[in-house]
Amino acid sequence: MxxxxxxxxxxxFRLSGEVDYGEAARLAEHLIEIGNDGVVVxxxxxESPALEDEEKLRLFxxxxxxxxxxxxxIAGTGTYNTHHSVKLTxxxxxxxxxxxxxxxxxxxxxxxxxxxxxxxxxxxxxELPIVVYNIPGRTNANMxxxxxxxxxxxxxxxxGVKDSTSDITxxxxxxxxxxxxxxxxxxxxxxxxPTLAIGGNGLIGVASHxxxxxxxxxxxxxxxxxxxxxxxxxxELAPLFSALFATTSPIPVxxxxxxxxxxxxxxxxxxxxxxxxxxxxxxxxxxxxRPAKAAAV
Numbered sequence: 001m002x003x004x005x006x007x008x009x010x011x012x013f014r015l016s017g018e019v020d021y022g023e024a025a026r027l028a029e030h031l032i033e034i035g036n037d038g039v040v041v042x043x044x045x046x047e048s049p050a051l052e053d054e055e056k057l058r059l060f061x062x063x064x065x066x067x068x069x070x071x072x073x074i075a076g077t078g079t080y081n082t083h084h085s086v087k088l089t090x091x092x093x094x095x096x097x098x099x100x101x102x103x104x105x106x107x108x109x110x111x112x113x114x115x116x117x118x119x120x121x122x123x124x125x126x127e128l129p130i131v132v133y134n135i136p137g138r139t140n141a142n143m144x145x146x147x148x149x150x151x152x153x154x155x156x157x158x159x160g161v162k163d164s165t166s167d168i169t170x171x172x173x174x175x176x177x178x179x180x181x182x183x184x185x186x187x188x189x190x191x192x193x194p195t196l197a198i199g200g201n202g203l204i205g206v207a208s209h210x211x212x213x214x215x216x217x218x219x220x221x222x223x224x225x226x227x228x229x230x231x232x233x234x235x236e237l238a239p240l241f242s243a244l245f246a247t248t249s250p251i252p253v254x255x256x257x258x259x260x261x262x263x264x265x266x267x268x269x270x271x272x273x274x275x276x277x278x279x280x281x282x283x284x285x286x287x288x289x290r291p292a293k294a295a296a297v
Contacts, residue, residue: 003037038072
């Protein structure tokens with residue numbers, strides 16, 4: 001329903017520091033054109049903690065109006081404040097988005113019971129499908145499989161999970177007992193193929209700003225039974241994964257897209273600038289992703 005390959009889209013800023021909504025629309029169109037089924041707007045890669053609510057809502061509206069039925073738009077509305085998350089979810093729904101991404105609350109370290117209450121409140125506030133985002137490395141709180149499975153049983157619109165645990169045992173426990181229509185997305189680019197191998201559905205990625213065509217080929221190869229080809233594509237993309245996450249994301253991907261001609265600016269404070277010693281490493285990989293040079297794997 002929401003798509004199998006989606007990009008957590010970065011947020012372009014002008015030199016003045018204001019959101020560049022025109023460039024956001026142009027980038028969203030490009031991401032669909034290169035093979036993504038949809039985009040997540042104002043996720044972590046979109047620097048959601050550094051955006052004002054008014055900026056988020058306008059981004060939701062602009063990107064959805066731009067894409068129409070050509071691609072799904074998932075709105076990042078989850079915060080560490082339940083009331084705020086519910087309010088932003090309701091307002092995002094009025095912008096016409098196709099679904100919601102809600103992260104496990106960060107910083108305040110909720111209990112599993114607290115997570116049930118938090119996500120239950122969000123689910124009851126909307127009819128839109130909700131993708132739970134579990135990323136313990138950033139939130140310092142891990143949603144256990146039993147908690148996620150309880151949520152899917154209680155709320156039909158808890159439609160999937162973006163799993164960034166890289167924990168195959170935990171991922172397998174969810175996949176074993178999920179609903180048939182419950183979508184399981186890898187939230188880590190390097191885990192996309194392993195996720196498919198254990199029965200997952202797709203990816204909400206960062207590298208897909210660049211390599212969505214190769215991802216489509218990898219997914220199609222795996223689906224058709226050509227595991228060797230899928231594995232080869234994964235291996236060839238591994239240096240890109242490594243470089244894009246050599247420092248805090250989205251700093252490298254934003255720098256890379258700027259190098260490729262996108263007017264995305266730099267990350268807002270408190271994120272820092274691209275480390276000088278990482279520029280040659282990532283820059284040396286970018287020729288393959290320039291439009292005139294991009295080629296099938």
